[in-house]
Amino acid sequence: MTQTSANVTWLTQEAYDQLKAELEYLSGPARVDIAKKIEAAREEGDLRENGGYHAAKEEQGKQELRVRQLTQLLENAKVGEAPADTGVVAPGMVVSIAFDGDPDDTLSFLLASREYASGVIETYSPQSPLGSAVNGKKVDEMAEYELPNGRKASVKILDAKPYQG
Template structure:
């Protein structure tokens, strides 16, 4: 579970441990494995037409990006429970909205970073248009956000409750 307030990311101990373990694996054994793949592919000869070499280099780039993301996330993380935001939309909350005030056309989702996406519930990032539009709003308030086509849409906040995982 993640909750972000300003530049602090709140993580449960379990989430922190999971992300820290992933970072340690990517920084150690995974780096060694990818270096070995690159070296083996390099020995095959001409690098211009060596698909294995290019695939390994691309995999290495993606892995290094993830290492930087995790390092930055964990650098600013605080372990524990974020301050209570009862009735206010914030990361880590399950939000139910009605589109254009139509209480028959609703959506319930978790407002959280992509690391916490689950098959149990739709997850929207606080940086997404909808997530940014509802973040900080209270139950009963209207929120606006920009659609991909540039038009504005509005939703009404019907319910906000902490995610129980």
């Protein structure tokens, strides 16, 4: 669960530990593995036409970008508890909404940093148009946000419960 305000990202201890473990792997064993791949590809000869070398270098670049992202995220992280079950939408909560107040057109999602996304439940960032519109709203309140096409959409908050993931 995360809550971002300015440069601070709030994480539960579990989320922090998970991201820290990923960072340690990427900056340790994964770096060694990619260096070995690059060296093996380099030994194959002409680097201009060496697909394995270029693929390994591209993989290395993506890996180093992720290391920088995780380092920055964890440097600015504050570890805290999951949000209280108060009926007010906050990061770290599963939010159920009805589009235009229609009880047949609903969506439930986790309001959290994209870093916490999983295949279990759809995740919306608190900075996304929908996430920022519902953040801080109470159950039964309406929220309005802008769609990519510039039109406005409204949703009714049906429920907001702390994520138990």
